[in-house]
Amino acid sequence: MTMSNAYTRKGTYRLLFFTILLTLVxxxxxxxxxxxxxxxxxxxxxxxxxxxxxxxxxxxxxQYHLLEQAICGTEGIIPKVCCPISDEVTTETYEPKEPTPxxxxxxxxxxxxxxxxxxxPLRKIIGGHESFVGSWPWIAALYRDKIQRCGGSLVTSRHxxxxxxxxxxxxxxxxxxxxxxxxxxxxxxxxxxxxxxxINFSVNSIRYHNKYNGKVYANDIAILKLDGRVTFTDRIHxxxxxxxxxxxxxxxxxxxxxxxxxxxxxxxxxxxxxxVLREIRVAIWKHKHCVEAYNRNETYITETNMCAGYGxxxxxxxxxxxxxxxxxxxxxxxFYLVGIVSFGDAKxxxxxxxxxxxxxxxxxNWIALNLV
Numbered sequence: 001m002t003m004s005n006a007y008t009r010k011g012t013y014r015l016l017f018f019t020i021l022l023t024l025v026x027x028x029x030x031x032x033x034x035x036x037x038x039x040x041x042x043x044x045x046x047x048x049x050x051x052x053x054x055x056x057x058x059x060x061x062x063q064y065h066l067l068e069q070a071i072c073g074t075e076g077i078i079p080k081v082c083c084p085i086s087d088e089v090t091t092e093t094y095e096p097k098e099p100t101p102x103x104x105x106x107x108x109x110x111x112x113x114x115x116x117x118x119x120x121p122l123r124k125i126i127g128g129h130e131s132f133v134g135s136w137p138w139i140a141a142l143y144r145d146k147i148q149r150c151g152g153s154l155v156t157s158r159h160x161x162x163x164x165x166x167x168x169x170x171x172x173x174x175x176x177x178x179x180x181x182x183x184x185x186x187x188x189x190x191x192x193x194x195x196x197x198x199i200n201f202s203v204n205s206i207r208y209h210n211k212y213n214g215k216v217y218a219n220d221i222a223i224l225k226l227d228g229r230v231t232f233t234d235r236i237h238x239x240x241x242x243x244x245x246x247x248x249x250x251x252x253x254x255x256x257x258x259x260x261x262x263x264x265x266x267x268x269x270x271x272x273x274x275x276v277l278r279e280i281r282v283a284i285w286k287h288k289h290c291v292e293a294y295n296r297n298e299t300y301i302t303e304t305n306m307c308a309g310y311g312x313x314x315x316x317x318x319x320x321x322x323x324x325x326x327x328x329x330x331x332x333x334x335f336y337l338v339g340i341v342s343f344g345d346a347k348x349x350x351x352x353x354x355x356x357x358x359x360x361x362x363x364x365n366w367i368a369l370n371l372v
Contacts (some may be wrong), residue, residue: 044072044082051075055083098252098287101304101361107243108368110156112232116240116334122257128280132331133187133195136259138239141189141198142166142224142323143181148189151260151324152182152333153337154238158204159371161342162323163358164212164220172214182226185236189261190275190293196230201226207370209363216300220342220358222323223370239337242265246338247361252286256308256328256338258355262321282308282326283356295302295325304362306339309354326357 035078049072070081120135140152140160152162160182162338168174187196208222230236232345259279286295290307308326326339339357360367 015153022110047082047084049073049080052079052081052277055081079153091323098250099306099359099362101247102365104243104247104358105365106368107364108156108371109244110158110371111241112238114158114232115155115238116330116336118335119234119239129277130274131187131259131277131279132280134185134235136234136277136325136327137185137235137310139186139259139277139325141183141186141261143183144175146181148183148261150322151262151341152224153325153340154184154236155241155337155367156238156371157232158226158228160224160226161337161360161367162222162224162341163342164208164222165207165214165217165342166323167208167222167224168212168214170214171235174206174208177206181207182224184230186277188276194276201230203227209366217343217356218302219363221340221360221363221366223367225372226249239327240330240334241326241364241367242336242338242361243364245334246328246336247333247364251284251306251328251338254328255281256284256326257281257335258308258321258324258326258339258341260321260324260341262324281311282355282370284308284328290354290356294356296314296352304359305342306357306359307354308339308357309359 055070070083071079073080074080116138118135118137120132124137138154140154140159140162141148142150142152142162144150150162150166152160152166155161167180182201182203183198184201185196186198186358188194203224204227205225206222207225209219210217212221213219232238259277261274261277285307287301287303287306290305291301291322293307306326321341325337326341327335328338330336338360340360342356342358344353344355
């Protein structure tokens with residue numbers, strides 16, 4: 001494995017591109033004169049006139065015409081825009097805190113009595129490697145249009161949790177339900193003699209978070225309901241959800257595991273998707289360190305994200321691992337789903353950039369309401 005990489009450097013390029021375009025617009029409007037903030041600033045009725053680089057909301061909308069309409073002046077050659085007060089980037093020092101899960105208001109009544117057990121020995125080594133057959137009995141291979149595109153995690157006899165961007169197109173439209181197939185118990189996607197006995201299910205319904213935002217991968221979570229009930233075996237059974245375990249514990253610096261059939265190289269010219277299930281042991285990052293890492297390329301990390309990896313350029317989750325599980329053992333020795341592969345840096349194994357996961361602990365209430 002080396003993470004579904006959704007946007008990364010794109011934020012920096014977009015910001016630079018829009019700034020250059022706006023600078024050209026200013027030049028056309030005002031000639032070649034060098035206008036200061038004082039002699040070219042206009043009034044703003046719904047915010048303050050600030051440097052465009054300090055207005056996060058307008059930049060994230062990715063709409064040039066909105067930025068152009070918001071121009072209110074210049075700061076040297078850099079345009080200023082009317083920015084809503086709540087979205088200005090201040091110069092005050094911000095110290096990200098470790099997120100705390102919201103209070104539980106509801107728990108799903110249909111969770112299995114037993115979950116998260118392993119019958120295959122776990123190899124506790126750092127770096128990606130092939131899994132043993134049956135190592136991760138809850139992992140699902142998600143196919144769309146007969147192509148394996150994402151991973152997922154079986155959590156009940158009828159439900160698989162995955163990433164929102166696995167079921168919603170880049171244009172914000174949900175993919176058709178009848179194009180999905182969920183395969184459980186798989187190991188080698190291309191062979192039938194690998195010792196695995198996979199089972200395929202069609203999808204009965206798909207629910208994704210109503211505040212999912214594909215531009216910034218916010219609330220990147222979805223639930224697929226299978227068209228049949230899974231019979232649990234040692235090779236196919238659910239992972240636990242952290243309702244009663246891990247929820248009030250500090251997970252930072254602890255080891256976790258990710259698994260999937262994603263790329264093993266970030267080289268775009270190499271077809272390095274692994275047909276064999278692979279796994280990797282990673283460390284959970286402190287939230288502040290995750291925020292600091294991604295601030296360097298204008299990618300915003302929220303409290304519903306969590307980062308994992310070693311940040312040393314070693315392997316990490318990559319394209320094709322999207323929607324797959326980030327797993328951790330509880331004090332009962334069973335495995336719990338704590339994260340969902342969401343996005344990462346363009347180079348999956350780039351030093352200093354961990355993989356970013358959807359923080360499952362932030363969505364326990366939503367999960368409970370949608371496991372129906």
